[in-house]
Amino acid sequence: MAERLSRKKIISPEKIFMGMTAIFSLSVLLISALVVYELFSASEPTFHKFGFKFLITKDWDPVQKVYGALPFIWGTFYTSFIALLIALPVSLGIAIFLSELAPAWLRSSVGFLIELLAAIPSLIFGLWGLFVLSPLLQQYIEPPLSNLSFLPFFTGYPLGLGFLNAGLLLAVMIIPTISSISRDVMYTVPANQREGGLALGMTRWEVVSKVVIPNSRSGILGAVVLGLGRALGETMAVTMVIGNTPQFSLSLLDPGYTISSAIANQFTEAFDKLQISALIELGLILFVISVIINAFAKLLMFRMNRFSGGARI
Amino acid sequence: MKTDFRYIRRKVFGTMMLGLSLLAALAAVSMLFWILGYTFVKGISAVNLDFFTKLPTPVGVPGGGLANSIVGSIIVVGMAAMMAIPVGIATAIYLSEYGRGAFASTVRFVSDVLAGVPAIVAGIVAYALVVTRMHRFSAFSGSVSLALLMLPIIIRSSEEIFRTVPDTLREASFALGVPKWKTILSIVLKTASGGLVTGTILAIARVGGEAAPLLFTSFSNSFWNFNPGQPIATLPVDLFNYSISPYRDWQQKAWAAALVLVGMVLVLNISARLYLARKGFKRNG
Incomplete structure (x- = not known):
């Protein structure tokens, strides 16, 4: 009896094993905390000097040591917005095709191919955008668009590089994300809902637009938010086609700059400590945006899973 | 009518x-x-044999290859995998086998949010963490940035794979008197091993093509380097630098690098997916 009691006091291997895995889990939290700490502390010099004015001024001049992030923030959001505008209808179309129309064999192979599009490295998209899409845009697409220069969206010269090219590339890159999540969500709409619609005399399209899509609304929103997150942070492809000109322009034809491409282009060339700090603060902005967006997407998915037992994303 | x-x-x-x-x-x-x-x-x-066996030549000198950056990529990604895999799988074990409470859901949430952090931000973190302290670009700092990107992917895919191990297997083991930790190590891990390997391969394929975090961490190098403390050439970074150069010869090399990179990434990705599909796991990202 006494022996058994004293043996219980020795930590059991069970506890050691669980403790070890718990420590590794804790390390994930610590690593994340370290990420946040490093980003904040390394961007301290610019924050100290410019404060929140960093976010709303638009001069970026390493020679004068003046840094304002506005053109980059604008470029990031504008390109992502263009990408969403193009990618959302196409992705919904793909999701509808895969979940409602395609026969089983086509469904899995087309789904596989579209997901493969997501596996292609960003650089390859950039290379394609630089050497294929850009000449196409410059010769065939942008000249007719520039005839519409009474609209603020089409002023400027057809360069082939700029917001339009970057937006198109980003659209192709986020279509797999949005379409595959939307498809998974549409699958989870119960068959009897569709049958109910058909029984009421709806056409197949009306079932899709009035039953399936409304039923999967929050999942589609989550997919869009995740796609947006991917577009905002995308670096290499955008860097190769955006034109790298820090300016605040509405025109699709104009070259621009994004947060991520500024970091990619200027980091190795920056020798001034303040410029490094400004670039790191840009990274911090991108980090904060991506955390907000992913947390939001996660909450949406969480809500959806609770209400409809939907697909785990 | x-x-x-x-x-x-x-x-x-x-x-x-x-x-x-x-x-x-x-x-x-x-x-x-x-x-x-x-x-x-x-x-x-x-692409030709020289591409895989020779060092790069200076501008204007024809020939040469990117042998050093192909090997460099393997080194950097390999070191990243060695850092991310143990932490990732151990965390996944905790989450799927023990994690019930608030701590586990916090870890799950944080790792999912970490999964959405842009690659370039991982590069900045590695720069601030390693490069500023070592005062030079290094292969090691590049690996740190890639490990940061891999970790959440591995955690999520491994947790999902552990969950596909049927509870009846665990219960059978318990019924034989095997303690839980031994059950996890000898039954759960073993059953899941195929899935774990493929999940890891998917993560490697995902970060192997990344250039953004390596631009200012592992930097680049025109020569052989096997020292983790020194800058190292990698395929994605060379591909980027060559593609934006004005020289035709270098642009040609960029396309060759692109083909090799896409080939490696897609072979890894497709084989992992086919394996998972055959085993009936849900595809993930």
């Missing part, structure tokens, strides 16, 4: 919309083939 024009109109409109959705799917698939096909055609004419 009266013809119902409204019904016909609805029917026609519906068919048109469904036709558009078919068109959307077609467009996405043809984009894939366009991009891959173009890379293949451009790359195959630029």
